[in-house]
Amino acid sequence: MTALAIWATTTQPPLSVVSQATGQPFSWTIFLQSVINGISFGSIYALLAMGIVLIYKSSDVVNFAQGQMAMFLTYIAYSGMGLILGINFLQPHADLPARVGWGVFLGAIALSLVVAALMGMAIEKFMLRPLARSSVLSQVLATIGAGTLLYGLVSWIWKAEIRPFPRFEAVAGRPVQLGTPPDSIIITLEAINFLVVGLILSFLLYLFFRFTMVGTALRAMAQNAFAARLMGINVGRLNGLAWALSLMLSAIAGVLAGPRLQLEPNMMTDVGVKAFAAAVLGGMTSLPGALLGGLVIGIIDNLAGYYLGNGLQASIAFLIIILVLVIRPNGLLGKTIRKKV
Amino acid sequence: MKWQKIQQTASGKYTRWVLIIAGFTALPWIITVLPFFGANNYTYSQLNLWLILAIVCLGLNLLTGVAGQISLGHAALFQIGAYIGGYFVARQGWPVWLVIIVAGLGTGIAGLILGLPALRLSGPYLAVATFGFSVAIPQLLAGSQDIAELYSDPNELATKIGVLTVPKQNLPGLKADDDLGRYFMFLLVFLIMLVLALNINRSRHGRAFYAIRDSETAATAMGVALGKYKLLAFIVSAVYAGVAGSLFAFQVGQLDANSTSFSVLASILFLTAIIIGGLGSVWGSVLGSAVITILPPFISAVNDTIKAAFGSSIENFESIFYGLLILIFIYFMPNGLSGAFQRLRMRYSSDPSKGPATPAEPAATDLPVS
Amino acid sequence: MLRLNDVWTYYGRISALKGVSLEVPEGAIVALLGANGAGKTTLLRTISGIVPASRGTIEYMGKPIEKVPADHIVKIGISQSPEGRQVFTDCTVLENLKLGAYTRRDKAKVKTDLEQVFEHFPRLRQRSNQLAGTLSGGEQQMLAIGRALMSQPKLLLLDEPSLGLAPILVKEIFQIIQEINRSGVTVLLVEQNAYLALNIASYGYVLETGKVVLAGTGDSLRQNEEVKHSYLGH
Numbered sequence: 009m010t011a012l013a014i015w016a017t018t019t020q021p022p023l024s025v026v027s028q029a030t031g032q033p034f035s036w037t038i039f040l041q042s043v044i045n046g047i048s049f050g051s052i053y054a055l056l057a058m059g060i061v062l063i064y065k066s067s068d069v070v071n072f073a074q075g076q077m078a079m080f081l082t083y084i085a086y087s088g089m090g091l092i093l094g095i096n097f098l099q100p101h102a103d104l105p106a107r108v109g110w111g112v113f114l115g116a117i118a119l120s121l122v123v124a125a126l127m128g129m130a131i132e133k134f135m136l137r138p139l140a141r142s143s144v145l146s147q148v149l150a151t152i153g154a155g156t157l158l159y160g161l162v163s164w165i166w167k168a169e170i171r172p173f174p175r176f177e178a179v180a181g182r183p184v185q186l187g188t189p190p191d192s193i194i195i196t197l198e199a200i201n202f203l204v205v206g207l208i209l210s211f212l213l214y215l216f217f218r219f220t221m222v223g224t225a226l227r228a229m230a231q232n233a234f235a236a237r238l239m240g241i242n243v244g245r246l247n248g249l250a251w252a253l254s255l256m257l258s259a260i261a262g263v264l265a266g267p268r269l270q271l272e273p274n275m276m277t278d279v280g281v282k283a284f285a286a287a288v289l290g291g292m293t294s295l296p297g298a299l300l301g302g303l304v305i306g307i308i309d310n311l312a313g314y315y316l317g318n319g320l321q322a323s324i325a326f327l328i329i330i331l332v333l334v335i336r337p338n339g340l341l342g343k344t345i346r347k348k349v
Numbered sequence: 350m351k352w353q354k355i356q357q358t359a360s361g362k363y364t365r366w367v368l369i370i371a372g373f374t375a376l377p378w379i380i381t382v383l384p385f386f387g388a389n390n391y392t393y394s395q396l397n398l399w400l401i402l403a404i405v406c407l408g409l410n411l412l413t414g415v416a417g418q419i420s421l422g423h424a425a426l427f428q429i430g431a432y433i434g435g436y437f438v439a440r441q442g443w444p445v446w447l448v449i450i451v452a453g454l455g456t457g458i459a460g461l462i463l464g465l466p467a468l469r470l471s472g473p474y475l476a477v478a479t480f481g482f483s484v485a486i487p488q489l490l491a492g493s494q495d496i497a498e499l500y501s502d503p504n505e506l507a508t509k510i511g512v513l514t515v516p517k518q519n520l521p522g523l524k525a526d527d528d529l530g531r532y533f534m535f536l537l538v539f540l541i542m543l544v545l546a547l548n549i550n551r552s553r554h555g556r557a558f559y560a561i562r563d564s565e566t567a568a569t570a571m572g573v574a575l576g577k578y579k580l581l582a583f584i585v586s587a588v589y590a591g592v593a594g595s596l597f598a599f600q601v602g603q604l605d606a607n608s609t610s611f612s613v614l615a616s617i618l619f620l621t622a623i624i625i626g627g628l629g630s631v632w633g634s635v636l637g638s639a640v641i642t643i644l645p646p647f648i649s650a651v652n653d654t655i656k657a658a659f660g661s662s663i664e665n666f667e668s669i670f671y672g673l674l675i676l677i678f679i680y681f682m683p684n685g686l687s688g689a690f691q692r693l694r695m696r697y698s699s700d701p702s703k704g705p706a707t708p709a710e711p712a713a714t715d716l717p718v719s
Numbered sequence: 720m721l722r723l724n725d726v727w728t729y730y731g732r733i734s735a736l737k738g739v740s741l742e743v744p745e746g747a748i749v750a751l752l753g754a755n756g757a758g759k760t761t762l763l764r765t766i767s768g769i770v771p772a773s774r775g776t777i778e779y780m781g782k783p784i785e786k787v788p789a790d791h792i793v794k795i796g797i798s799q800s801p802e803g804r805q806v807f808t809d810c811t812v813l814e815n816l817k818l819g820a821y822t823r824r825d826k827a828k829v830k831t832d833l834e835q836v837f838e839h840f841p842r843l844r845q846r847s848n849q850l851a852g853t854l855s856g857g858e859q860q861m862l863a864i865g866r867a868l869m870s871q872p873k874l875l876l877l878d879e880p881s882l883g884l885a886p887i888l889v890k891e892i893f894q895i896i897q898e899i900n901r902s903g904v905t906v907l908l909v910e911q912n913a914y915l916a917l918n919i920a921s922y923g924y925v926l927e928t929g930k931v932v933l934a935g936t937g938d939s940l941r942q943n944e945e946v947k948h949s950y951l952g953h
């Protein structure tokens with residue numbers, strides 16, 4: 009039934025659409041609620057996607073392990089909370105509180121950011137620079153290998169059990185309710201936080217690339233690495249910086265999404281896949297594209313999840329992406345990709 | 350003169366194949382010298398899984414190693430083959446050999462669909478498209494009621510959606526549980542696919558595939574019809590995955606759409622196998638899949654030792670192992686095991702005392718690994 | 720100021736420079752001539768540290784620099800306007816020029832140098848907020864030279880600044896090169912257009928398949944029969 013329904017819905021006016029998952033008649037409230045949920049979680053996809061784009065633009069490497077790295081950094085943040093609170097976070101049933109305040113939250117983020125930066129620079133220098141002249145396949149597999157290794161290491165160090173991730177007190181309050189109960193839309197503060205942080209970080213990135221010398225140099229390097237070297241730009245160091253920034257975005261995404269996803273080695277697998285799709289959808293070379301791609305994927309994801317049921321959610325997202333790619337091979341906002349020679 | 354030479358090489362080839370077939374035939378007994386592999390059904394089932402994996406890798410290596418197209422979607426093709434094979438045996442009762450062919454061809458069509466985006470996409474875009482295929486197919490098979498109803502048993506109410514129970518298949522007259530007998534059934538299929546792969550590699554088409562990998566622009570300039578060959582590479586490699594998938598259905602007897610055997614992880618495992626074996630090398634595919642098949646009991650043995658020493662074993666320990674394995678091969682043996690063997694052979698086959706060393710003739714099976 | 724001694728440079732196993740020795744005296748314009756594929760561009764890349772020399776020494780102001788990485792070469796005062804301009808097409812003209820000063824920390828002086836570049840190339844001032852990719856070929860060449868000047872070089876390497884430009888523009892650019900030289904910048908000028916180059920150069924070298932085959936003052940080379948025949952089109 010379901011498979012046919014996908015095609016049937018396109019020929020019927022939207023108001024008669026019936027959710028396959030719930031059997032409820034179409035309601036604008038639910039539709040809007042899905043879109044809002046999609047936009048908010050789409051920000052998480054967008055943060056990872058922008059990270060993927062940063063790396064790809066600077067060094068032509070596609071990081072298939074962005075999700076795994078974000079997962080690792082979320083564990084680091086979790087451990088940071090444990091450290092600050094003096095709780096043994098390695099303990100299988102570490103009793104971290106359900107909510108943490110500003111101090112613990114920011115401390116944990118700071119730790120995760122520092123680790124992200126160091127890790128990014130190290131990965132660039134020791135893992136990818138030696139492969140600069142290797143095939144795309146070797147580079148892709150190297151990132152996959154690193155992701156697999158991280159997954160194993162995290163399962164080893166923290167054990168593979170699911171743990172709750174503490175909520176940030178400031179956004180754990182009562183959700184905002186729009187409209188009167190049967191027809192109301194509910195927006196949690198956390199969801200608002202996702203979007204706000206996502207947008208602020210995007211804006212900061214924009215400022216960085218537009219108005220700082222290092223940001224301009226990064227853009228220049230992405231356009232023409234040879235000429236960049238002639239300008240005295242240390243290409244290796246800047247690639248390291250791009251990796252660092254990329255992983256820092258992922259660290260923040262991890263901390264934001266931690267309470268929703270819960271801590272476990274697989275927490276970011278699905279997010280990583282969607283982020284990757286978002287990056288490609290946006291054009292792989294465009295940061296605004298990645299932001300847009302993330303939000304679009306978030307929306308599609310939620311609508312498909314509601315109307316088609318969880319089973320087909322990811323398939324629809326990918327179907328749309330493949331269609332978009334075949335029609336616009338460079339994504340929504342991308343420029344022609346440079347072929348690796 | 351000329352005739353003699355031809356005769357010589359022909360008979361050399363003949364002897365080689367006799368040796369190869371003898372070796373494969375004796376393998377179930379030879380393998381028992383390895384630790385963890387006794388003369389029991391577990392050992393034989395591992396051998397069968399190896400042949401299945403090797404067939405997938407033969408095809409994937411044609412696509413990725415030879416034609417240079419990344420595919421993260423092969424687990425989905427494998428799954429399609431398994432479900433086609435399972436369906437026609439379990440629901441339609443078709444003869445096994447016919448089913449294997451049908452599974453191969455049906456999956457070939459799926460490969461054509463998977464390859465269509467490849468006409469317009471490359472590099473990361475192709476990776477994400479094939480990746481999406483890998484995510485979507487298990488979901489369709491598990492989550493779509495229509496498709497699930499097609500193959501699940503209408504009489505068995507208790508079956509889980511997406512699960513297909515397949516009567517295990519074997520050579521005529523042998524019991525369904527006889528994994529040693531099944532080894533010879535699979536071996537026959539494997540050898541056919543192996544010979545095919547060797548021939549494709551040496552054919553005009555094979556050279557066209559190399560041209561695509563080495564430089565797409567150069568390939569176009571050389572008059573290789575790029576699109577046609579890319580699609581062809583996808584189709585051929587899908588046929589391999591489909592044949593292997595049907596054998597998998599006959600081996601395990603129960604297919605679960607959500608099992609990791611069909612997940613993206615499996616796609617990564619296939620790629621790992623060809624990296625270990627050697628990109629572009631036919632025998633490398635066979636070797637690489639052997640390594641992947643042999644490892645698990647060793648890995649769990651290491652983990653058991655850790656458990657004995659530290660009191661608890663490591664969850665997802667194999668991830669550490671595979672992650673390291675991939676990295677080690679990429680950095681230290683980028684040409685895989687077959688590349689390493691070839692280098693050894695080069696070193697010992699040229700005798701410096703006999704004048705200028707004749708360049709070792711590239712083994713017909715070991716392709717130039719760049 | 721710059722002295723190369725028996726420099727060998729390889730691309731993989733192919734040697735592009737086979738023992739080049741030459742000298743660029745301080746304050747001079749030195750021309751480097753040679754047919755396509757002679758190794759001129761490779762020589763400049765080797766000096767800039769982009770393609771390392773596998774053998775031989777490069778001395779700059781008395782110090783060996785053949786092992787110095789590319790980003791440091793710019794800091795010690797050698798900058799290059801590469802063959803084919805290689806401007807950052809998706810950056811504005813102003814951004815391109817600022818990138819030329821990437822290694823510098825003296826903000827105030829950068830500003831006055833920017834003014835200086837705009838004085839040499841008034842057209843760049845008009846187009847300063849335009850994307851470099853939208854400029855004409857001549858303007859891009861000016862931008863490439865201007866960008867190289869922004870690092871405050873003592874030695875300027877110019878790779879075929881006349882390539883693909885209309886004769887009037889070429890004349891203009893060569894005048895500016897002389898102006899730049901008069902302001903105290905030593906110039907190593909790579910050209911296929913030997914006539915123009917020897918006109919403004921005090922000294923010249925002719926490169927052929929990676930070797931120096933002729934050297935002499937600008938005048939003597941202009942009189943040389945071989946040069947006349949091969950490079951001056953007589």
Ligand SMILES: Nc1ncnc2c1ncn2[C@@H]1O[C@H](COP(=O)(O)OP(=O)(O)O)[C@@H](O)[C@H]1O
Nearest residue numbers: 730733735753754755756757758759760761762
């Ligand atoms: N990136 C490269 N890789 C391999 N060979 C190169 C490369 N660049 C130049 N060459 C070769 O080196 C030689 C010198 O080239 P080049 O320095 O560009 O000469 P010129 O600038 O005098 O025209 C040529 O034979 C050319 O084919």
Ligand SMILES: [Mg+2]
Nearest residue numbers: 759760761802
């Ligand atoms: Mg040149």
